[in-house]
Amino acid sequence: MLAVEGRGSVADAGWHETLIEVFKGAGISLVTYVPDNVLRPLIDGVHADPYFNVVPTTREEEAVGIASGSIMAGVNAAVLMQTSGLATLANVLASLPSVYQIPVVMVVSERGVLGEFNRGQALVAKTMRPILDSAGVDHCTIRRGDELRFMAERTILQALYTRTPAALILSPLLTGGKTIKK
Amino acid sequence: MQQETSTSAGLMNRFEVTKRIVGMLKAEEAVIGGIGNTNFDLWATGQRPQNFYMLGSMGLAFPIALGVALAQPERNVVALEGDGSLLMQVGCLATIAMVAPTNLKMIVFDNGMYQITGGQKAATGFGADLIAMARGAGLAECAWAADENDLEEKFARALATPGPFLIGVPTDGKKAVATTDRDPPRLRESFMRGIGAK
Numbered sequence: 053m054l055a056v057e058g059r060g061s062v063a064d065a066g067w068h069e070t071l072i073e074v075f076k077g078a079g080i081s082l083v084t085y086v087p088d089n090v091l092r093p094l095i096d097g098v099h100a101d102p103y104f105n106v107v108p109t110t111r112e113e114e115a116v117g118i119a120s121g122s123i124m125a126g127v128n129a130a131v132l133m134q135t136s137g138l139a140t141l142a143n144v145l146a147s148l149p150s151v152y153q154i155p156v157v158m159v160v161s162e163r164g165v166l167g168e169f170n171r172g173q174a175l176v177a178k179t180m181r182p183i184l185d186s187a188g189v190d191h192c193t194i195r196r197g198d199e200l201r202f203m204a205e206r207t208i209l210q211a212l213y214t215r216t217p218a219a220l221i222l223s224p225l226l227t228g229g230k231t232i233k234k
Numbered sequence: 235m236q237q238e239t240s241t242s243a244g245l246m247n248r249f250e251v252t253k254r255i256v257g258m259l260k261a262e263e264a265v266i267g268g269i270g271n272t273n274f275d276l277w278a279t280g281q282r283p284q285n286f287y288m289l290g291s292m293g294l295a296f297p298i299a300l301g302v303a304l305a306q307p308e309r310n311v312v313a314l315e316g317d318g319s320l321l322m323q324v325g326c327l328a329t330i331a332m333v334a335p336t337n338l339k340m341i342v343f344d345n346g347m348y349q350i351t352g353g354q355k356a357a358t359g360f361g362a363d364l365i366a367m368a369r370g371a372g373l374a375e376c377a378w379a380a381d382e383n384d385l386e387e388k389f390a391r392a393l394a395t396p397g398p399f400l401i402g403v404p405t406d407g408k409k410a411v412a413t414t415d416r417d418p419p420r421l422r423e424s425f426m427r428g429i430g431a432k
Contacts, residue, residue, distance in 0.1 A: 082304060105304055107333055109297075110325030117294035117326075121266070121301020124286070124422060126431035129301065147290025148298075151418040 063228030064197025068094035071159065071220075072101065074204045075130060078212065080157060081105060082122045084115035085132035090161035090227050095132060112137040113144045119156045120148050128212070130157040135164055138219070139176045142183050145217060150188035153215035157208050159222065162193070166224045169232040184219055191219040194226055245406040246382060248343045249275040252314065254382060255341065255389055256282065261310065263393075264302050264429050267414075268295030268315040270350040272343060274410035276314060283428025287414045287421050293323030296330060296340055303335040306429060310337045310393055317344040317358040324367060327400075331372030336396035339389070345405040353407070365402045376400035 064070075071094055075083070083098045084107045085091070098104040109115040112133045119129035138160050149156040164170075164177025184191045192207050194200050204220055211218035224230075248271065256265065256279045265285045267273030272295070273287040286302075288295055299313035320327075320342050330338065346359030358364060368376040375392070379385035379401055392399035415421070426432040 082301070107300075107304070107329065109329050111323070113291070113294065114297045114323060114326050114329060117291065117297030117323075118301040118304070118329075120294075121298035121303075122305040123301075124298075124426050124431060125264070125302040125305035125429060126426075127305035144291045144294065148288075148294065151290070152422040153419050154422065 064200065064226055067197060067200055067222070067226050068097050070200050071204060072097050074201060074208065076103060077205065078128060078157075078208045080128040080130045080208070082107070082119065082127050082129035083132065084109050084118045084129065086112050086115060086134075086137050088132065088134040088137075088161050090134070090163070090222070090230050091132050091159070094159070112140050116141060116144050116148065116156055120152070120154045123154050123156060128155075128157070130159060132159045134161050135180055136173065136176050139179050139183065142187055145183070145187040145189055149217035154217065155211040155215050156217040157211055158189075158217070158219040160219055161222050161227060161229075162224060163230060166229060167231050180221070189217045189219055191221055193221040193223055195223040197226060200226065244381065245404050246379070246385070247408055248272070248345075248403075248405050249278055249408075249411045251343070251382065251385060251403055251405075252276055253279050254386060255312065256280070258386065258389060258393070259312070262429070263310040263312055264299070264306070264425075265312045265314065266295050266299040266302065268313070268319050270316065271410040272314050272316050272319070273414050274412055277414040278410065278412035281424075283424055285428070286425040289414065289416065289418060293319045293326075295319065296326045297323065299338055299340070300326070300330055300333065300335060302429070303338040304333070307335070307337055309429065310339060313338065313340045315340065315342050317342060317346065317364060318348045318356045320364055321357060321362070327368045327371035327373060330398050335398055338398045339392045340398070340400040341389075341403060342400065343403050343405040345407055347407070349407065349409070365400065368400045373398060373400055376402070378402040378404065
């Protein structure tokens with residue numbers, strides 16, 4: 053019997069707490085998401101913290117729409133999703149946050165690399181950065197706990213300054229990712 | 235186009251209904267106009283600074299309006315959407331019912347077709363009932379308007395009563411009467427100033 057575990061051993065155990073602090077520093081108080089096992093501690097963290105208004109959605113497109121509305125109305129917002137969710141977003145990213153210049157911040161847990169067990173996930177992962185690049189979304193991949201705060205803070209700051217959507221891609225090197233265990 | 239599910243009464247015109255709805259707004263309510271003819275007709279009613287015109291992301295008028303409503307809970311937010319768009323993002327009805335924003339008032343224009351792409355019949359033209367689907371999603375306050383007067387009564391009650399509302403408008407097949415300017419940064423900038431977010 054194979055068991056699927058949410059977190060591996062090469063991880064920064066406090067990555068989600070750091071991201072919550074960074075969100076607060078950037079005034080991001082609305083968080084929308086489509087569930088993901090790797091992001092579970094971050095999702096649990098924002099649900100447990102009264103600073104955040106948290107909206108689970110049925111699709112990532114919907115989550116980007118809610119975040120865009122919130123930002124235009126003066127409240128910064130983040131969208132949490134997994135790699136396969138990002139792959140559903142090409143049209144929405146190009147036609148809403150990019151062209152309307154709405155700095156939606158996305159946090160994407162990276163799947164499909166470093167020990168992936170599902171070929172579909174491995175393939176969809178290859179679409180992620182080309183989608184972000186061609187849709188005009190800035191992105192960075194965060195691999196190390198000691199670089200997390202600086203990279204997340206500065207990437208979000210740049211998104212807000214330049215009115216450009218941005219994605220923080222969280223590598224399995226940071227979160228442990230999702231592995232299959234015998 | 236024949237309306238088989240929404241009402242036995244006559245069909246309403248999107249521009250005329252939009253004009254009536256906008257005319258009832260007295261408190262700088264935000265209005266989000268969905269893709270295509272929906273925001274074209276909103277544009278044609280005069281460019282209120284509190285209007286947002288969504289040009290490309292089909293299906294996201296209600297989610298965008300939900301985001302505005304959550305960020306500014308003291309302001310009523312009106313969302314205008316078409317039946318094809320709502321079918322595309324119909325899960326948002328369940329999200330809205332779950333979040334239950336007190337200040338979100340939604341209108342769906344149902345002409346039973348994808349008008350802007352050549353009038354292909356939509357599932358709503360074959361019997362899909364968006365108001366029944368909304369009720370199934372958990373939205374308690376949703377109903378078809380029978381005619382323009384009924385629509386005004388229902389919309390007035392929605393504006394005055396806390397909670398999310400959805401009003402279905404059986405809509406005729408007439409085209410939009412104008413076209414929105416294609417300048418997204420200016421549209422966003424104007425909207426943000428209009429609702430005091432900039």
